[in-house]
Amino acid sequence: MSEIKTRFRRIDGLSVRYAESDKPHDREALLLSPWPESLYAYDATWSRLADHAHLVAVDLPGFGQSELREDLLSPQAMGEFIVRIADTFGLAKPHVVGPDIGTSAVLFAAARHPDRFRSAVVGTGGAAVPLQLGGVLDEWVHAEDLAPYRAMGPKDVVTVAIDAIDGYELPEVVREDYLASYMGERFADQMPYVRAYPTELPVLGDLLSQIETPVQIIAGRKDTVVPVANAEYLHERLPNSELDIIDVGHFVWEEGAEEYAQAATGWWQAN
Numbered sequence: 001m002s003e004i005k006t007r008f009r010r011i012d013g014l015s016v017r018y019a020e021s022d023k024p025h026d027r028e029a030l031l032l033s034p035w036p037e038s039l040y041a042y043d044a045t046w047s048r049l050a051d052h053a054h055l056v057a058v059d060l061p062g063f064g065q066s067e068l069r070e071d072l073l074s075p076q077a078m079g080e081f082i083v084r085i086a087d088t089f090g091l092a093k094p095h096v097v098g099p100d101i102g103t104s105a106v107l108f109a110a111a112r113h114p115d116r117f118r119s120a121v122v123g124t125g126g127a128a129v130p131l132q133l134g135g136v137l138d139e140w141v142h143a144e145d146l147a148p149y150r151a152m153g154p155k156d157v158v159t160v161a162i163d164a165i166d167g168y169e170l171p172e173v174v175r176e177d178y179l180a181s182y183m184g185e186r187f188a189d190q191m192p193y194v195r196a197y198p199t200e201l202p203v204l205g206d207l208l209s210q211i212e213t214p215v216q217i218i219a220g221r222k223d224t225v226v227p228v229a230n231a232e233y234l235h236e237r238l239p240n241s242e243l244d245i246i247d248v249g250h251f252v253w254e255e256g257a258e259e260y261a262q263a264a265t266g267w268w269q270a271n
Contacts, residue, residue: 036161037251040177056094068186075197075204120213120215126197154182166248216267
């Protein structure tokens with residue numbers, strides 16, 4: 001049984017799925033869903049993180065089980081929406097955790113809204129220019145024909161993710177939620193987000209040196225999908241950053257849940 005209890009809220013006209021922790025806390029943290037998973041990706045770390053902050057976890061628009069809107073399927077547009085999410089939930093100056101696809105969106109938000117977040121935790125998302133992506137993600141970004149992806153069912157999509165998770169068995173409730181999050185052609189509909197990397201990441205690269213928000217970058221040493229070079233690229237260019245490399249693969253928050261939670265909460269306490 002998961003501690004995560006989801007609800008829906010309308011934000012900017014969209015139905016957005018979220019979950020909040022029960023424990024009151026002076027510190028606030030906004031957690032953003034990775035892809036191709038959902039906010040249930042935090043199931044393995046939820047109780048540890050909730051001991052250190054009041055949590056609001058959100059499926060980003062178009063991902064998980066939040067409603068999709070095509071104009072938000074790029075890191076820059078999603079960065080602006082993340083600010084609207086924080087506003088809607090009355091999060092005055094939260095820590096924001098945006099792994100995977102959240103990495104670029106959070107950094108765009110931090111660059112353009114310098115005082116909005118107390119700190120950011122990112123990583124395992126495409127960042128480097130020129131692009132340094134591997135495995136299926138590289139295929140998704142550069143595929144000339146999306147027809148094969150439109151033919152993929154939710155089991156195909158989730159299997160791609162599950163097969164890459166090493167040393168962690170997904171609880172059934174999490175597995176079922178991942179499956180439910182990719183019904184129909186939803187996966188193919190989400191692909192424009194990462195397919196925007198070739199044009200959007202160079203723009204982000206020019207902004208990194210201006211970001212004053214403290215940024216923690218957490219990466220998996222064995223990540224073959226988003227190699228560590230992406231984390232190192234960010235660390236070299238962000239003026240106020242820390243790099244933590246955990247000896248696991250891409251899904252750091254699940255494969256290395258204890259280390260991930262320890263790194264994130266330690267960062268919150270320091271900032």
